Amino acid sequence: MLRTARTQYSISITEDGHDVVLDHWGVPLGDAPAYSQLERIISHVTEPDVLPVEFASAGRRHTAFSELLVERADGGTGALWTFDPGPRVTSGGDGDELLLTAVDETGSLRLELRYRTSTAHDVVTRSATVVNDGTAIVTLPRAFSAGWNLPIGQRARVDYLAGSWAREFQRRSLDLEWGTFSIGGRDGITGLRFSPVVAVTGLDDGEHAPASDRPAYGIALAWSGSWRMSLDAPPVGEHIRVSCGVDDDTTTITLLPGESFSTPESLGVHSSEGAAELPALWHEYQRTLRREIARPVVYNSWMGTEFDVNVEQQVELARLAAGLGVETFVVDDGWFLGRTSDRDGLGDWTPDPQKFPNGLAELADIVEELGMSFGLWVEPEGVSPTSRLFAEHPDWIHRADGRPLLTVRNQYVLDFGRAEVVEWAEQMLRDVLGSARIHYLKWDMNRTVSDGGRAGDPHGREWAVQHARGYHRVMEMLRREFPDVVVEACSSGGGRVDAAVLARADVVWPSDQVGAPDRLIIQDGYLRAYPAWAMSSWVTDDPGHRDRRTVTLGYRFAVAMTGVLGIGSDLTAWTETERADAARMTAFYKDIRRIVQDGTVRTTGAPERNLYTVTFRGPKQDPRAVVFVFDGDRDRSRDRELPRVHPDGLDPDVTYLVEQTGERVTAASAAALGVRAPFTWAPDAEVLVLRPIG
Numbered sequence: 001m002l003r004t005a006r007t008q009y010s011i012s013i014t015e016d017g018h019d020v021v022l023d024h025w026g027v028p029l030g031d032a033p034a035y036s037q038l039e040r041i042i043s044h045v046t047e048p049d050v051l052p053v054e055f056a057s058a059g060r061r062h063t064a065f066s067e068l069l070v071e072r073a074d075g076g077t078g079a080l081w082t083f084d085p086g087p088r089v090t091s092g093g094d095g096d097e098l099l100l101t102a103v104d105e106t107g108s109l110r111l112e113l114r115y116r117t118s119t120a121h122d123v124v125t126r127s128a129t130v131v132n133d134g135t136a137i138v139t140l141p142r143a144f145s146a147g148w149n150l151p152i153g154q155r156a157r158v159d160y161l162a163g164s165w166a167r168e169f170q171r172r173s174l175d176l177e178w179g180t181f182s183i184g185g186r187d188g189i190t191g192l193r194f195s196p197v198v199a200v201t202g203l204d205d206g207e208h209a210p211a212s213d214r215p216a217y218g219i220a221l222a223w224s225g226s227w228r229m230s231l232d233a234p235p236v237g238e239h240i241r242v243s244c245g246v247d248d249d250t251t252t253i254t255l256l257p258g259e260s261f262s263t264p265e266s267l268g269v270h271s272s273e274g275a276a277e278l279p280a281l282w283h284e285y286q287r288t289l290r291r292e293i294a295r296p297v298v299y300n301s302w303m304g305t306e307f308d309v310n311v312e313q314q315v316e317l318a319r320l321a322a323g324l325g326v327e328t329f330v331v332d333d334g335w336f337l338g339r340t341s342d343r344d345g346l347g348d349w350t351p352d353p354q355k356f357p358n359g360l361a362e363l364a365d366i367v368e369e370l371g372m373s374f375g376l377w378v379e380p381e382g383v384s385p386t387s388r389l390f391a392e393h394p395d396w397i398h399r400a401d402g403r404p405l406l407t408v409r410n411q412y413v414l415d416f417g418r419a420e421v422v423e424w425a426e427q428m429l430r431d432v433l434g435s436a437r438i439h440y441l442k443w444d445m446n447r448t449v450s451d452g453g454r455a456g457d458p459h460g461r462e463w464a465v466q467h468a469r470g471y472h473r474v475m476e477m478l479r480r481e482f483p484d485v486v487v488e489a490c491s492s493g494g495g496r497v498d499a500a501v502l503a504r505a506d507v508v509w510p511s512d513q514v515g516a517p518d519r520l521i522i523q524d525g526y527l528r529a530y531p532a533w534a535m536s537s538w539v540t541d542d543p544g545h546r547d548r549r550t551v552t553l554g555y556r557f558a559v560a561m562t563g564v565l566g567i568g569s570d571l572t573a574w575t576e577t578e579r580a581d582a583a584r585m586t587a588f589y590k591d592i593r594r595i596v597q598d599g600t601v602r603t604t605g606a607p608e609r610n611l612y613t614v615t616f617r618g619p620k621q622d623p624r625a626v627v628f629v630f631d632g633d634r635d636r637s638r639d640r641e642l643p644r645v646h647p648d649g650l651d652p653d654v655t656y657l658v659e660q661t662g663e664r665v666t667a668a669s670a671a672a673l674g675v676r677a678p679f680t681w682a683p684d685a686e687v688l689v690l691r692p693i694g
Helices: 275-287 311-324 359-369 388-392 419-434 460-481 516-526 553-561 576-598 667-672
Strands: 008-013 020-026 068-072 088-092 095-103 109-116 124-132 138-150 155-162 170-177 179-185 194-202 216-222 227-233 240-246 253-255 260-262 265-271 298-300 328-331 373-378 438-443 486-489 536-539 564-567 600-604 612-617 625-630 656-658 685-692
Touching (some): 124 253, 138 216, 170 179, 179 194, 194 240, 216 227, 253 260, 265 275, 275 600, 311 328, 311 359, 328 438, 553 564, 553 576, 553 625, 564 576
Parallel strands (some): 328 373, 373 438, 536 564
Antiparallel strands (some): 227 240, 625 685
């Protein structure tokens, strides 16, 4: 039995010793009875095919999906495991750790299943390791992290996040009955199309939607490379099964004698209050991953200058940004040697002497004199065909021997599965960060990996695993050697947002879509699985790619203020009035920043509709609540009374005073009667501050 903050996860080894099965996952029961098959009639399948096994191998399972596929040099396949009946359990005041070990029927393979829980949150963490103790090569065509058995019956509502570039984190759902649903990516990165997280809620027979109070489960994969997640609703049994791990389409693991493979961690969480509670449970866990550092208000120069960068106009932008109250000034793409467009320069990470004749230190010093810290954009994995780096090391890129080199966005991708490439990237970043006082680093990755693999290398088909782990290694170096540098993870927008990145980066960039109405939809989906404290969001003048209606500067600020506030507009094009308004709103954000970044968040309504709200309830250090209201109805003059919103997430034991209206509200009255929104912030957005008074 493993304990979390509010739940219990109980498993046991079957009597024959061949399987580990789930006994209970949910509200604490104490000593849960072992799972029993005695009342089930099994026909036409084997018992392991219907048991809720924790980790299934082909060779033990025969008709149902297995997390592990094994191929041996002698042509044999599969594995029959026998588990050690004495698992290693480590229990402490802050949680439990469990290690289960097994050997296969040949004695040459060893399996280790790891579990970890914490009393600080409700997430259960699982992973697996396969060790080749034999003398022959073994390959693993599939090596997933875990099989999660969700005891909710045979029908389920599945909520997931899907999208594309500039349209990430779109909320989608389906009802799954007697079948399989699969999402994932072969990109070499987490990917823009799907997020490695799902919410699953049981459905009663005949229902078309789950009741709000039905138990729900969330499953995620902490991985930044190619991945796969498969959900199976079988016609036999009372469990929906979720299997996940590294992508099994493009990845084959090779184990030479003495070698082992450890999977990425998979995460599971249970909510007894339904799927609406899962975001708060994920955010609670994610707080344990972050560093306690300030996440500054950032100005990024990209939309002001694009590739046309020089020290004089960057200084002008910096002076304007300082006047707004910006805390960190970041120079984006275009600062390095030969970078005049997206066709050149990647890989040659030295300041362009024509743009920065005195190096980056001159601009960094001026930025610091203006009261801000200095930051920089890099794309360490990218390399231009015209670069000096590619000319010197053409073998360092992902490529397929015998086929023409393939460019995407006019660039190649360095193979971070090569130790020498990772060592180069680490030293390059040391040199860049040591060249000036740089306290913010935006790491971008602007293309998927194509033609991965190395001919002749027995581990060549592990390229996606190796690339992701090389990326993690460099990110860990940054945190270890440059602890005062805030690191932002970006990949053409939201292409690298996952729990593994949140453990290594301080901020993430959810999308290149910066049009405020479109961005609000993206952020609504993002917050279902990921935290506001890491969500970088900019104020810009971009009208957006889809919803191109004009919105006010106040609306744009309100959208960006629901995460980590940034500004990306060309400040030289703003009027004095706009800059004064921006300075006022930036100061307001700094006053409520702790509430947004350290509090809890709930949304009400839909971002595509009128009166959508995002409500933050602050931590103990600042127990105020802030309600962001977004409205598409610009003709409120027709209303006979002020519109009312119904924010969720207020403290049920507190009475609040709404600072903008003087109204007294409670959680109950807000739900039943609503809270007046006078729209004093802007005609299309309101920011209400609720102060506890009793």
